Amino acid sequence: xxxxxxxxxxxxxxxxxxxxxxxxxxxxxxxxxxxxxxxxxxxxxxxxxxxxxxxxxxxxxxxxxxxxxxxxxxxxxxxxxxxxxxxxxxxxxxxxxxxxxxxxxxxxxxxxxxxx
Numbered sequence: 148x149x150x151x152x153x154x155x156x157x158x159x160x161x162x163x164x165x166x167x168x169x170x171x172x173x174x175x176x177x178x179x180x181x182x183x184x185x186x187x188x189x190x191x192x193x194x195x196x197x198x199x200x201x202x203x204x205x206x207x208x209x210x211x212x213x214x215x216x217x218x219x220x221x222x223x224x225x226x227x228x229x230x231x232x233x234x235x236x237x238x239x240x241x242x243x244x245x246x247x248x249x250x251x252x253x254x255x256x257x258x259x260x261x262x263x
Contacts, residue, residue: 155228157235159192165241169193173238174205186232190224193240202238 158176160169170193180187191202194214202210213227214220227235 155233155235157228157237159237159239161239162241167241169241170202170205170238173202173236176236177206180234180236185234187234187236188227188232190227190235190237192224192237194220195240 160173162169173189177187177189189202189206189210191210191212192215193201194212194216201212203212211223211227213223215224224237
């Protein structure tokens with residue numbers, strides 16, 4: 148039996164500064180996926196945003212906060228890649244673009260999980 152491999156899709160919001168609508172875009176995407184009954188996992192990677200603008204605020208605390216700037220947080224992110232919904236929506240803090248691309252490009256576990 149030939150099992151078809153399914154790739155995980157990850158959508159990151161990245162930007163150089165705060166206040167440009169990264170979290171708002173994630174909220175809109177999450178609402179769209181939910182309305183269209185498309186399974187997804189929503190992650191809040193913006194560990195510095197503890198105020199009312201975080202995804203946890205918009206979704207009543209039901210969103211996992213993951214600090215990908217630490218080894219344990221990066222492990223938790225990989226765990227989300229290995230399980231759950233086929234789509235991950237990940238809201239990052241301002242200025243995180245380089246951190247995300249550097250880690251993803253260099254980490255063979257992440258590349259393998261994404262099907263690259």
